[in-house]
Amino acid sequence: MPAINRIQIVALTVSVVLLLIVLELVRRRKITEEYSFIWILSSLLLLAVSIRREILHAAARWLGISYPPILLVMILIVIVFAASLGFSIIVSRQRQQIERLIEETSILSAELRDLRDEVDRRDAPKEPRRTA
Amino acid sequence: MSALCDLRGVSFVIPVHNGAAHIRETLAAIRAQADGRPLEIIVVDDCSRDGSSDLLRELAAGWPLTIVRGGGRGAAAAINVGVRAARYPVICQVDQDVVVQSGWMTTLVGALADVAVDHSGSPRAPVAAAQGYYVTDRRTSLCARAMSYDLEQRYGAIDGSDTGHVCTGNAAYLATALHQVGLFDETFGYGYDNDMSYRLRAAGYGLRFCREARSIHRWREGVFGYLRQQYGFGYGRIDLVMKHPTRIGGDSVSRAAMMFHPLVLAVALAGLTAALLLGLAGVPAWAAETLAFTSLALIGMLLVERLAAGVVAARRFGDATPLVFPLLHLWRDTAWVLAIATWTLRRVLRRPPHPSHSMWPRAVVAPGALFSAEREAVAERHAARLKARAPAARVLTLIPAHNEAANLASVLGELRAARPDVDILVVDDGSTDQTPLLVDGLAVRWLRFPERIGIGSAMRAGLRYAARRGYDVVVRIDGDGQHRPEDIARLLVPVESGRADVVLGSRFADHADGADRANAAGATRPRGVIGLVRRVLGACLSALTGHRVTDPTSGFCVLGPRAIRLLAEHHPTGYPEPELRLFLSRNALNVVEVPVTARPRLRGRTSLTPGRIAGAAARVLLAMLVVPLRERIRILAGD
Numbered sequence: 001m002p003a004i005n006r007i008q009i010v011a012l013t014v015s016v017v018l019l020l021i022v023l024e025l026v027r028r029r030k031i032t033e034e035y036s037f038i039w040i041l042s043s044l045l046l047l048a049v050s051i052r053r054e055i056l057h058a059a060a061r062w063l064g065i066s067y068p069p070i071l072l073v074m075i076l077i078v079i080v081f082a083a084s085l086g087f088s089i090i091v092s093r094q095r096q097q098i099e100r101l102i103e104e105t106s107i108l109s110a111e112l113r114d115l116r117d118e119v120d121r122r123d124a125p126k127e128p129r130r131t132a
Numbered sequence: 133m134s135a136l137c138d139l140r141g142v143s144f145v146i147p148v149h150n151g152a153a154h155i156r157e158t159l160a161a162i163r164a165q166a167d168g169r170p171l172e173i174i175v176v177d178d179c180s181r182d183g184s185s186d187l188l189r190e191l192a193a194g195w196p197l198t199i200v201r202g203g204g205r206g207a208a209a210a211i212n213v214g215v216r217a218a219r220y221p222v223i224c225q226v227d228q229d230v231v232v233q234s235g236w237m238t239t240l241v242g243a244l245a246d247v248a249v250d251h252s253g254s255p256r257a258p259v260a261a262a263q264g265y266y267v268t269d270r271r272t273s274l275c276a277r278a279m280s281y282d283l284e285q286r287y288g289a290i291d292g293s294d295t296g297h298v299c300t301g302n303a304a305y306l307a308t309a310l311h312q313v314g315l316f317d318e319t320f321g322y323g324y325d326n327d328m329s330y331r332l333r334a335a336g337y338g339l340r341f342c343r344e345a346r347s348i349h350r351w352r353e354g355v356f357g358y359l360r361q362q363y364g365f366g367y368g369r370i371d372l373v374m375k376h377p378t379r380i381g382g383d384s385v386s387r388a389a390m391m392f393h394p395l396v397l398a399v400a401l402a403g404l405t406a407a408l409l410l411g412l413a414g415v416p417a418w419a420a421e422t423l424a425f426t427s428l429a430l431i432g433m434l435l436v437e438r439l440a441a442g443v444v445a446a447r448r449f450g451d452a453t454p455l456v457f458p459l460l461h462l463w464r465d466t467a468w469v470l471a472i473a474t475w476t477l478r479r480v481l482r483r484p485p486h487p488s489h490s491m492w493p494r495a496v497v498a499p500g501a502l503f504s505a506e507r508e509a510v511a512e513r514h515a516a517r518l519k520a521r522a523p524a525a526r527v528l529t530l531i532p533a534h535n536e537a538a539n540l541a542s543v544l545g546e547l548r549a550a551r552p553d554v555d556i557l558v559v560d561d562g563s564t565d566q567t568p569l570l571v572d573g574l575a576v577r578w579l580r581f582p583e584r585i586g587i588g589s590a591m592r593a594g595l596r597y598a599a600r601r602g603y604d605v606v607v608r609i610d611g612d613g614q615h616r617p618e619d620i621a622r623l624l625v626p627v628e629s630g631r632a633d634v635v636l637g638s639r640f641a642d643h644a645d646g647a648d649r650a651n652a653a654g655a656t657r658p659r660g661v662i663g664l665v666r667r668v669l670g671a672c673l674s675a676l677t678g679h680r681v682t683d684p685t686s687g688f689c690v691l692g693p694r695a696i697r698l699l700a701e702h703h704p705t706g707y708p709e710p711e712l713r714l715f716l717s718r719n720a721l722n723v724v725e726v727p728v729t730a731r732p733r734l735r736g737r738t739s740l741t742p743g744r745i746a747g748a749a750a751r752v753l754l755a756m757l758v759v760p761l762r763e764r765i766r767i768l769a770g771d
Contacts, residue, residue, distance in 0.1 A: 103593035
């Protein structure tokens with residue numbers, strides 16, 4: 001069974017490398033911890049499936065799938081879906097935060113302008129000045 | 133019997149909990165009941181947190197009100213507090229959201245004093261309680277109307293004037309009878325009125341139903357409020373049946389069929405669940421399928437029964453609203469099933485009962501609201517300081533603008549000429565033309581966004597700035613010159629008289645009063661696809677909000693203090709005007725439409741493209757689904 005062993009080795013390598021890349025990205029702070037968990041969990045899942053192929057076979061049999069690798073594809077699709085849904089949530093939250101920041105900075109700069117005008121008026125009462 | 137014949141004085145008892153929205157109207161209607169006999173109005177303030185307490189104190193300054201503190205133990209306990217404080221032999225118990233109509237009190241007191249003989253000649257039982265009739269207000273939301281029609285339909289089934297049940301909140305009681313049977317049972321969240329009716333009947337009293345004593349119930353708006361209330365009804369009903377087991381078949385207002393519905397639905401849902409589990413467990417497929425089909429058939433039967441009831445009601449009232457009965461009542465029955473399940477579970481686990489109260493806080497802070505009470509306090513102190521430093525003008529005109537350099541100068545010029553008294557704030561939403569330079573030279577207040585983020589954000593920033601500066605009223609007009617500043621005066625009237633929180637300028641509203649007819653000349657209804665879309669949108673929004681929406685995309689509006697506080701945090705974004713209507717209705721703000729005349733924009737092109745219109749339409753559709761289901765936002769009390 002050399003062919004099966006070879007694919008097993010490749011799968012094992014890919015999942016270990018994925019796990020290492022994610023951990024390295026976290027170490028370098030390219031991904032913050034909270035967003036890394038989904039990737040760590042999915043590479044661990046991939047690792048488990050490539051070490052013990054019986055898991056995949058048993059799960060496929062239980063679901064009535066005759067061709068086990070399809071299950072692998074299904075799992076990947078679910079992971080990608082979950083990840084992009086998570087990103088949509090994050091993007092939406094960040095959009096709201098950005099909106100609020102812009103609103104607040106615009107108000108702050110207007111208030112600063114008002115204060116400056118007031119200070120100017122107080123310092124130079126004789127000089128007529130356009131009021132804001 | 134002699135006591136019955138001189139029912140001289142009447143005590144009104146009104147329990148209030150977070151009822152600021154309606155209490156003024158309720159109390160005004162009660163005051164108008166005066167028919168010469170001694171009258172007192174006892175308001176039981178049951179730990180309100182929405183400013184009702186302040187409002188009541190303010191009203192009590194001018195009106196003969198007695199305010200009594202409740203203990204926050206629910207509606208039944210609050211009513212008991214009021215009954216104990218009452219001086220007169222007749223207690224008129226009116227809920228905070230019930231507006232009695234003219235002649236209501238006289239009719240009910242007349243029914244209590246009625247000691248006539250029946251047709252066989254023997255004297256009838258003394259009457260201890262008389263109930264009024266809820267009529268449907270056709271201007272409320274779909275849900276509220278359907279609920280009201282349902283109740284009218286059930287009242288319609290009562291034969292004659294004798295009834296087995298007097299609903300609370302719209303009724304008159306004999307004080308002596310209430311004290312004799314030991315007041316309302318405070319363990320009930322809902323259903324204490326049924327309990328009282330049964331006990332009065334058992335004590336030998338008669339109960340009357342008076343169709344002429346009319347009142348309008350301001351039902352909770354929106355599906356969520358409805359379901360929460362129905363859950364409470366369901367829970368109260370089980371408590372009731374446990375206390376009065378012979379009443380499992382209902383009473384003259386809640387008929388047996390209505391009691392039967394949730395039970396059938398519970399059986400059907402249990403059947404469906406069992407079928408699913410059995411199917412997974414691997415029993416023969418036909419067994420699971422039979423079970424599933426039987427359950428679905430039961431649900432189908434319920435729906436058909438309700439549809440029939442809806443058709444009957446729709447024909448009776450000449451309104452299509454009751455046709456939603458199947459859907460609405462499926463939800464209602466589900467809420468009841470949930471209540472039954474919770475009740476049973478607590479019983480099995482030996483936990484104390486947990487009834488849902490009608491007088492619990494009705495509104496909560498939206499989850500994820502970025503605004504804490506602490507920040508609000510800081511902002512308010514700041515506003516107070518600013519106010520103390522320089523008393524600001526009351527009205528601010530807010531002009532959101534994106535690339536409006538061509539029109540802004542003439543818009544501002546016109547505005548200044550028409551309304552020299554109002555301050556002006558331009559919010560520049562990331563313009564890429566000369567707008568920022570222009571604004572700086574025009575001697576107005578202005579905010580500038582470094583990026584374009586949308587009109588909703590521009591409104592939020594402008595309103596927050598206005599609130600911090602101490603403005604009470606904000607007028608929004610567009611920067612393209614399509615709104616005429618002369619109309620502002622008319623739009624301000626409903627807000628300044630306290631009649632509305634928000635006034636919207638409508639280009640297509642009917643000019644009801646002749647004086648405005650001249651203004652209608654310039655307004656032409658749009659034809660073609662745009663006009664059709666606008667009309668369909670208007671019809672949908674009218675149905676969802678319960679108010680006529682003639683111009684769903686108008687940006688011309690006046691916002692009062694409550695609206696400013698709410699929208700400064702939560703103004704919808706995107707293409708916000710239609711969604712704003714839904715949002716205001718969801719949060720129970722009073723909205724009034726006033727006809728205005730719009731012109732085409734002065735110069736430049738509109739930012740609407742077919743693609744943007746499609747995107748906006750999709751957003752509005754989504755908003756129609758989602759906004760009515762969102763939680764209501766608590767409006768923080770002002771200074």
